[in-house]
Amino acid sequence: MKRLLLHACCAPDATVPLEDLEAEGYAVTLYWYGANIHPQGEEVKRREAMLRLAGGRTVITGDESVAAWMEAASPLASEPEGGRRCGLCFRRQLEGAARAAKEEGIGLLCTTLTISPHKKADFINTIGSEAAEKYGLKWLDRVFRKKGGFQRSVALSRELELYRQSYCGCVFSLRRGEIND
Ligand code: SF4
Numbered sequence: 120m121k122r123l124l125l126h127a128c129c130a131p132d133a134t135v136p137l138e139d140l141e142a143e144g145y146a147v148t149l150y151w152y153g154a155n156i157h158p159q160g161e162e163v164k165r166r167e168a169m170l171r172l173a174g175g176r177t178v179i180t181g182d183e184s185v186a187a188w189m190e191a192a193s194p195l196a197s198e199p200e201g202g203r204r205c206g207l208c209f210r211r212q213l214e215g216a217a218r219a220a221k222e223e224g225i226g227l228l229c230t231t232l233t234i235s236p237h238k239k240a241d242f243i244n245t246i247g248s249e250a251a252e253k254y255g256l257k258w259l260d261r262v263f264r265k266k267g268g269f270q271r272s273v274a275l276s277r278e279l280e281l282y283r284q285s286y287c288g289c290v291f292s293l294r295r296g297e298i299n300d
Contacts (some may be wrong), residue, residue, distance in 0.1 A: 120146040121192040123259065124179075124223065126215035126216035126230040127151060127246075130168035131283050135263070135268045137172070138275070145227075149173050150219050152181040152212040154188040157290040158204055179223070181215045188289075196291050201239065203268045204291065213250040221254045229259035236269050 123145040127133035133149065140147050151169050156162040170178055188211065195204035213230060220228050229253045235241040240262040251258035263272075276283060286292045 120144055121227060122146045122148065122225045123227040123229060124148050124150055124216060124220035125180075126213055126228070126232070127169060128212070128232050128288075129165050129284060130172040130281045130298060131235045131272055132231040133169065134279070134281070135234060135272045136229070136277040139263070139268075140203045140229070147176065147180045148225060150181070150216040150224065151178055152183070152215050152231075154181060154183040154185050155192075155208050155212065157185065159185075159295065161284070161288075164202060164282050165284060165288075172279065172281060179219045181212075181219070181226050182231055183211065183215055192289065192291070193242045198291075200237070200292060202298055204289075205238075206242070206246070208245050208289070210250065213247045214253065216255040217250040217256055226256055227259055229255050229261055231263065233261055234263035234268055234272055236264055240264070256281070 123140060125136060125140065125147050129176065137147060144265045149168055152164060153162055156165055176216050191211065192207060195207060198204040199234065209232065217228055230243060230247055232238055232243045244260045248258035
């Protein structure tokens with residue numbers, strides 16, 4: 120089986136990518152970044168949901184601190200969702216995942232982010248392929264929301280009773296009531 124590191128932005132969004140990639144024969148290791156999820160109680164809820172979805176699979180937790188993420192993202196606090204702050208956030212998440220994959224000896228990288236109908240899949244896949252290239256990995260270019268993927272993820276996460284968040288993750292999106300899917 121080919122090993123793949125899947126950057127998972129949240130448990131509901133990871134349901135379909137995990138199911139599809141394993142059905143295709145990939146041995147999936149999950150990666151949870153975490154530093155962009157505020158406040159801490161929310162990060163704990165989302166991480167626990169991820170661990171529940173993972174079952175016996177390995178979940179690697181990102182090593183970046185919330186303080187480091189905030190320092191980088193704060194100058195872009197007023198950007199709307201999908202703007203430059205989110206570009207920076209995706210890059211930090213996907214570079215964190217690429218570093219982790221390199222350390223684990225996993226040569227293939229992918230993300231669940233493209234399941235959201237509110238996120239630009241081409242933009243995400245471009246950032247992902249740049250992050251992969253930086254660490255000498257291959258990028259698996261996918262758009263998981265295609266063929267009803269998003270609707271399937273909603274149904275699956277309800278069936279599995281996974282925690283579903285009401286905002287994207289960071290304190291800025293919380294204040295604006297931005298949603299992520
Ligand atoms: S809105 Fe979401 S993607 Fe954008 S910076 Fe905040 S956590 Fe990251």
